[in-house]
Amino acid sequence: MKTVTVNLLDRSYQIQISPGLLAGIADRLEEMQADKAVIITDNLVYSLYGKPIISSLKKKNIKYKVIKIPVGEEQKKINTVVKMYDKLVDFQLPRDGVVIALGGGVIGDIAGFVAATYMRGVKLVQVPTTLLAQVDSAVGGKTGVNHPRGKNMIGSFYQPKMVIIDVLTLLTLPQKEVETGLAEVVKYGIIEDESFFNFLEKNSHLLNAKAFKNKKAIPGIMKVWETIVEESCKIKAKVVSEDEREETGRRMILNLGHTFGHAFEALTNYSRYRHGEAVSIGLVAASRLAERMKLIKSEQVAKIIGLLKALNLPVTVDNLPVNKVLESLNIDKKVRQNKINFVVPTAIGKVKIIDQAPLSAVKKVLIEVGCS
Amino acid sequence: MKTVTVNLLDRSYQIQISPGLLAGIADRLEEMQADKAVIITDNLVYSLYGKPIISSLKKKNIKYKVIKIPVGEEQKKINTVVKMYDKLVDFQLPRDGVVIALGGGVIGDIAGFVAATYMRGVKLVQVPTTLLAQVDSAVGGKTGVNHPRGKNMIGSFYQPKMVIIDVLTLLTLPQKEVETGLAEVVKYGIIEDESFFNFLEKNSHLLNAKAFKNKKAIPGIMKVWETIVEESCKIKAKVVSEDEREETGRRMILNLGHTFGHAFEALTNYSRYRHGEAVSIGLVAASRLAERMKLIKSEQVAKIIGLLKALNLPVTVDNLPVNKVLESLNIDKKVRQNKINFVVPTAIGKVKIIDQAPLSAVKKVLIEVGCS
Numbered sequence: 001m002k003t004v005t006v007n008l009l010d011r012s013y014q015i016q017i018s019p020g021l022l023a024g025i026a027d028r029l030e031e032m033q034a035d036k037a038v039i040i041t042d043n044l045v046y047s048l049y050g051k052p053i054i055s056s057l058k059k060k061n062i063k064y065k066v067i068k069i070p071v072g073e074e075q076k077k078i079n080t081v082v083k084m085y086d087k088l089v090d091f092q093l094p095r096d097g098v099v100i101a102l103g104g105g106v107i108g109d110i111a112g113f114v115a116a117t118y119m120r121g122v123k124l125v126q127v128p129t130t131l132l133a134q135v136d137s138a139v140g141g142k143t144g145v146n147h148p149r150g151k152n153m154i155g156s157f158y159q160p161k162m163v164i165i166d167v168l169t170l171l172t173l174p175q176k177e178v179e180t181g182l183a184e185v186v187k188y189g190i191i192e193d194e195s196f197f198n199f200l201e202k203n204s205h206l207l208n209a210k211a212f213k214n215k216k217a218i219p220g221i222m223k224v225w226e227t228i229v230e231e232s233c234k235i236k237a238k239v240v241s242e243d244e245r246e247e248t249g250r251r252m253i254l255n256l257g258h259t260f261g262h263a264f265e266a267l268t269n270y271s272r273y274r275h276g277e278a279v280s281i282g283l284v285a286a287s288r289l290a291e292r293m294k295l296i297k298s299e300q301v302a303k304i305i306g307l308l309k310a311l312n313l314p315v316t317v318d319n320l321p322v323n324k325v326l327e328s329l330n331i332d333k334k335v336r337q338n339k340i341n342f343v344v345p346t347a348i349g350k351v352k353i354i355d356q357a358p359l360s361a362v363k364k365v366l367i368e369v370g371c372s
Numbered sequence: 373m374k375t376v377t378v379n380l381l382d383r384s385y386q387i388q389i390s391p392g393l394l395a396g397i398a399d400r401l402e403e404m405q406a407d408k409a410v411i412i413t414d415n416l417v418y419s420l421y422g423k424p425i426i427s428s429l430k431k432k433n434i435k436y437k438v439i440k441i442p443v444g445e446e447q448k449k450i451n452t453v454v455k456m457y458d459k460l461v462d463f464q465l466p467r468d469g470v471v472i473a474l475g476g477g478v479i480g481d482i483a484g485f486v487a488a489t490y491m492r493g494v495k496l497v498q499v500p501t502t503l504l505a506q507v508d509s510a511v512g513g514k515t516g517v518n519h520p521r522g523k524n525m526i527g528s529f530y531q532p533k534m535v536i537i538d539v540l541t542l543l544t545l546p547q548k549e550v551e552t553g554l555a556e557v558v559k560y561g562i563i564e565d566e567s568f569f570n571f572l573e574k575n576s577h578l579l580n581a582k583a584f585k586n587k588k589a590i591p592g593i594m595k596v597w598e599t600i601v602e603e604s605c606k607i608k609a610k611v612v613s614e615d616e617r618e619e620t621g622r623r624m625i626l627n628l629g630h631t632f633g634h635a636f637e638a639l640t641n642y643s644r645y646r647h648g649e650a651v652s653i654g655l656v657a658a659s660r661l662a663e664r665m666k667l668i669k670s671e672q673v674a675k676i677i678g679l680l681k682a683l684n685l686p687v688t689v690d691n692l693p694v695n696k697v698l699e700s701l702n703i704d705k706k707v708r709q710n711k712i713n714f715v716v717p718t719a720i721g722k723v724k725i726i727d728q729a730p731l732s733a734v735k736k737v738l739i740e741v742g743c744s
Binding site for chain 2: 009082085086089095113116118119120121142147149152154157158246
């Protein structure tokens with residue numbers, strides 16, 4: 001088993017990574033002296049992983065209740081949370097009870113927020129089952145739901161007591177879901193770790209869509225996934241430890257590719273691109289911006305684009321109007337004191353936050369990635 | 373000005389106590405680099421203190437929005453919070469904006485929860501205007517609202533960036549409101565500080581209902597109040613620093629008088645007794661229980677009852693059935709692992725948590741405080 005520690009003073013916790021961890025989840029709860037648990041999940045994830053978890057809880061006599069919601073981002077609203085409070089009260093989950101978030105990013109965000117706000121906070125165990133959640137959303141304490149006028153406008157920073165990552169769950173993921181997670185994985189390599197980037201390059205043939213069809217047949221593939229999740233979590237944990245609540249600016253480096261990416265997503269009503277796809281194109285845009293500002297060598301940009309392509313990730317948009325994207329960039333949540341901070345790579349393994357990018361350069365970059 | 377620091381690692385903050393602080397509130401916001409603020413308050417408090425605050429904000433060019441709600445505990449529900457999110461989004465309160473909680477405990481709890489959960493937490497400034505809020509609820513980070521089936525079931529621990537206490541606000545409080553706060557003040561003396569208890573005894577003639585009618589005329593009365601608020605905040609800050617989230621049991625000592633008190637309140641649907649009145653009778657019951665268990669000398673119990681009486685606080689209930697109170701004690705939120713923990717005084721300035729009290733002793737105590 002691999003273990004990554006997130007160092008946050010009295011809120012520190014461990015991420016455990018290994019194939020097969022789900023079946024032993026009750027042992028972890030026993031260690032934290034919890035004898036009552038609510039599992040928040042969605043219908044699909046529950047049908048895939050409910051059984052081993054329930055049987056683990058039963059073996060240890062842990063009382064549990066399962067709250068299942070339909071699959072989808074549209075569940076991420078305050079009304080879903082309010083209904084869950086009723087169910088937790090019904091179940092009489094005590095203050096020393098546990099909420100288990102079993103699923104992808106949407107489930108982690110909703111369940112995390114419920115755990116943060118039920119009885120002023122109960123123990124939260126994140127059990128992410130998608131690659132994106134494993135390498136990103138389940139680590140770092142961001143929880144919350146959307147407001148009709150803005151994503152993640154309602155929420156809190158609330159650290160889990162533990163993150164349990166069973167990499168076997170990756171085997172049941174649709175290829176598209178794996179790819180969307182890989183965009184964040186590539187991001188970690190770019191912001192912090194060249195050798196990890198090289199590892200991804202070397203193994204890209206094992207990770208992309210075509211290879212993924214035969215994934216069970218590839219010898220040693222779980223070891224590769226374990227390393228990918230571990231290295232990604234390490235980098236995320238390090239950055240989060242330095243700036244838990246996005247106050248010092250340090251955590252902002254995790255937004256590499258996201259300022260552009262969010263603009264692409266918002267403009268297309270979050271329906272045309274998966275998050276990771278938008279981030280992938282965003283990574284290209286950020287790299288191109290750095291290139292135009294002579295902050296990074298062109299060969300490095302080519303390597304970044306090459307890896308994204310090798311992983312079957314998109315590197316251009318279709319036909320988005322430049323002016324609309326610029327507008328969308330301005331209302332991005334990352335606006336602070338009316339300046340847009342862009343995170344850009346200066347080499348593979350190094351990033352920089354720039355306060356001001358020339359508008360003309362941003363426009364040219366948008367055209368380079370396919371805007372019209 | 374008196375200053376008390378609440379030591380909580382990276383969540384530490386100051387409580388500033390002085391007459392007249394409200395008029396300088398914008399200077400404090402300027403220090404924390406906030407140029408946009410939402411004031412959450414109730415109609416009554418706003419009519420009393422709105423003017424000096426608004427004029428302070430205007431002088432410093434701080435953009436503000438006032439959200440006023442009707443007076444009363446029935447506002448403390450999730451629906452109130454959800455409506456406030458809409459208003460904060462309308463106002464476009466940014467992530468580095470401030471929520472000012474201006475009012476008593478209900479306002480502090482609601483506004484604190486909004487601040488904790490809007491955009492994953494914005495800066496919170498508590499400006500308590502009742503004695504109870506100044507010495508208790510505004511300090512320690514408890515925020516939240518009620519659920520139809522339980523008080524404070526939805527909420528979070530969220531520390532303010534600053535607590536600003538203008539003791540002049542005490543002059544406009546109805547006598548009953550002052551008295552209800554004094555019960556908590558006496559509690560602090562009993563749990564931690566005999567000399568503070570003696571100070572209260574010495575000054576009780578200045579603090580009780582009769583004296584309070586002429587309060588403006590009493591020379592030096594603001595100094596007395598400043599000391600009362602300062603000493604109470606010091607004790608609360610110390611306990612909270614040791615056990616922010618009620619995890620180690622240390623913070624439980626603040627529940628002295630509250631286990632019984634909550635039972636009295638709940639049984640009478642929170643309508644017969646103000647919180648402080650119920651706590652006052654609860655302090656008597658806890659002291660009597662200690663006396664019966666030979667943990668405290670009878671003279672000390674007499675002193676406690678004497679001070680409560682001198683402050684015009686009730687020391688007995690009217691006609692509550694013993695069995696109903698016992699039932700109510702069992703469902704108290706303080707139930708952990710099916711044991712009722714009572715906090716009892718062992719001397720003035722010292723308390724002890726007892727796991728198990730003989731049922732017969734509890735019954736006798738209830739009869740002594742007027743149950744039937």
